[in-house]
Amino acid sequence: MSDNKPTYLLGLACFYHDSSACLLKDGVVIAAAQEERFTRIKHDENFPEYSVNYCLEAADITLDQLSGVCFYEKPLWKFERLLLTYIQEWPRGFFSFLKAMRAWLNKKLWMEHIICKELGKVSGIKNKKGKSVPYSGKIYYVPHHLSHAASTYYPSNFKNATVLTVDGVGERSTSTIALGEEQKLTLKEEIVFPDSLGLLYSAFTYYLGFKVNSGEYKVMGLAPYGTARYTKEIEALIEIFADGSFRLKPEFFAYRYGLKMTSSKFAKHFGRPVRNTDDELTQWHKDMAASLQQVAEELMLNLVRYAHKQYGGKNLCLSGGVALNCVANGRIVREGPFKNVYIFPAAGDAGGSVGATLYVNSIIDPKPKAKSIETIYLGPKFSNQMIESFLQDSGIKYDKIDTAADRAVKVGQLLADNNVIGLFQGRMEFGPRALGNRSIIADPRKPENWKRVNIKIKFREDFRPFAPSVMADKAQDIFDLRGVDSPYMLLTAGTKVKDLPAITHVNSSARIQTVSAEDNKPYYDILSAFNDLTNCPVVINTSLNVRGEPIVWDHIDAFKCFIRTDMDILVLENFIINAEEVDKNFFKTKFELEVFADD
């Protein structure tokens, strides 16, 4: 550090769900990616070898140039919490104990060894016997909620802020309040396992027949279709204290000792059994989702108000899986006591890798930084040259556009001509949302586009509306954003206009991405070109993937997604591919064969 060599820190989040890696260079996040994109396994939890490889390649460095590796939790704190829970729940936690201990004895207790070995495999350096040489540098273990807190405080660029993190559970914390003061971040208070807003939401996710850790979005999406008529019944499961903190009544929840989320008493309380995944979603389920959402929003607002009462200030930073609940976020912005609210886009566990490195960096080099993150587009990028040779080698017909300006005009025109477009450009987004670089976009004014994207492209059976991208400078005219930007699609707000059914929920709200030229110029220019032709600064934006798969990461995946769905146009950087000129069936066979050959 004393010489002029840059300091590199590698961040890791893995072995629970949503593995990721990131790379910090002199205090600035320069690369980050989630493993699922590369392995094509949704929420992949394995060691993020591809993401690590990408991060090192992006900076053109090797493992030995790292000043340290930062892991997003303290494994032995977690182990301690686990043992304590088994003591508290003895003897009914026996089977859960057996399952958990197998995982810990076989893997998680040897974290250091596993990380070093896995990193060694990525580096590819072999010893004389042909075995990979393990990583031998420093590893730092950052408490889970401190990682969450750092991932939102440092990128927020607030000098001083109150930070609230809320998730299922870290090591033992389920919610924390931290203070960020002049780049120093201190965790002040915590609520601990098993009292958890995230786990309450997950318990209902399970009860409503969705997958825990990924189906929470669906519950949130279901809520607008119901009426919150069961809030009293849900509140009966919770003890809420005068300061807004809460305790989950243990008799209703089984996640502490069992392999299920809820107890039989839970189902009895609501008078219905746990819904099977294939069972019909009735109005009752929708009403439950609506009620849960309302209770969760109130609990979240309670936490925010408490944080403000205790620590004051005008800036709030949010993180943790619950901060992905954009409806609750919208209410925090509108009804909460803080003037400014920042939410890190990868608020879930994938963002832990970024937070862990940023916290370690604040200890290594406590000097204030101008910026800790340049952009949220932190993933891989593919050059026009690479894309053209792929298209040529595969015999795919395309149109080449020479300049960025021409491209924006052309894509704007295609949108106005009612085409559904796969848009692949620049670096991949970090976080769960496609923000214009791996997106499917369409004209939001046409109801038929909405249906087509739903049924023939995303293969969704229902008619949920999509999220809109809107030019930031026109957003306030269309949405009730109260002067706030929502660059990461983390806020919902009411729509002020009536002619955009494709992006408006039944409760007249939308989950918005405001796009500025600073954040993403190529995308902004497309929206602007579309607006010039139609006077509509909004497009439908949904992620570029087929149902059940992660968002695409490279141009080849993007093309595969294009041929498997009913998209009209695929834009790969400066190349435009028209479905009318591509025999999708021919390529389907060709690529699927190639995939099998690779296996």
Add this chain to the structure above:
Amino acid sequence: MLIFEMDALKTFGKKLWKGWMWFAEKIGWINQQILLGVVYFIFIGIYALIYDAIKLFKHKPETMWREFEHQPETLEALEKQF
């Protein structure tokens, strides 16, 4: 002829080894379950009884917020897994 017999012997040896490994793995698994059972019902059990006794004297809390302790603030503290 000799080479052929050697090969057969090798194949047989490999099979035997594989069989033994399979068997050893199963035995190991059963062993692990028994040991874990002992740990659970004896060690965890004793602590559970002590815990229940202490719980009787605990007051009902007025808040679920509590002070966050042991934030690692040095690189040495960060290097520890606990």
